[in-house]
Amino acid sequence: MSGTVEISSPAQLSTLLSSSRVVVVNFYNEGNTSSKAIAPVYDQLASQLARPNRVTFAKVSTVQQAQIAQSYNVTNTPAFIIFKNNQKIRTYSGSNPQQLSEAIKDLAAEAENEGGGSGGFGEAGSSGSGGWRGAALPRGYGDVTDQVDVRGLDLLNSDSDFGGVRTLFESSQPASLKKGKAAATGSEGNKDWVESDVDNQLMLYVPFTSTVKVHTIQITSCVSGDEEDDEAPVRPKTIHIWTNRQHNLGFEEAEDIPAIQAIELKPSDWDEQTATAKLELRFVKFQSVYSLVLFVADGEGDSEKTRIDRIRFIGESGEKREIGKLEKIGADD
Known part of the structure; x- marks a missing residue:
């Protein structure tokens, strides 16, 4: 046909x-x-x-x-x-x-x-029910990024010269992985990622359209890897996570409210091929989640710029969303 x-x-x-x-x-x-x-x-x-x-x-x-x-x-x-x-x-x-x-x-x-079987489902870099992913799915869990309510997303301290907050939840593979290291530096002009603005911190509020169980968070950051360039953006290092907030936190407010979990990423945590790291969550703490706040407290190295290309949420979705609640992920802000 x-x-x-x-x-x-x-x-x-x-x-x-x-x-x-x-x-x-x-x-x-x-x-x-x-x-x-x-x-x-x-x-x-x-x-x-x-x-x-x-x-x-x-x-x-x-x-x-x-x-x-x-x-x-x-x-x-x-x-x-x-x-x-x-x-x-x-x-x-x-x-x-x-x-x-x-x-x-x-x-x-x-x-x-794909052949007649499972094909590429669940493999790193594949497109499945939740779109492109930078890492394989843990057994028994699925990509629930499509449960993100893009209408309520909020990102603080992002540089407006780069993609808006919805860029983080694009279902497509990051352009930098398609084009190589030249694109990771921005030379290709396709800035489908987020960078911090006045310092290396970012504060992201993510509401969901249904209650979800979050097992793992995948973060993709396609940096250039040029250690001699102090101004080149770097990957996130320390990330604090809160659940079920009604709105985003301010940077000062985040210092006073204990996080549900804080994770420090090491260079070895990043997959070389997909530029993706997995945040392994204390699953018992993330059983009935209707919103998340992710605070990137610092980045690798001394750069004032932190870069994130994609975020994927892996787990289980709760009560089925009504037809029509789906929104376009990746729309320009």
């Missing part, structure tokens, strides 16, 4: 989701300017990446198929929902062709390379 499939009934969509490993659905409105603008990009991706029974591209008119749109709580167009093995794994809204293209290409490559 090549090109796109125009969906004319709920039954047709259901059959498609059952017959193809990956299905990308474009919800559009014929009268919407943004829907019209991104349509050629979507059609081009379909012509390049569609594979019979593996990767299928579909379109749903929210006007003609209002029932389908309502069932997935699509209210704004264009919207793109990606399904894998008949499960909804990702939702994007708006007309950002680059982000959509990268996400679909990653999934298409994975679907193409």
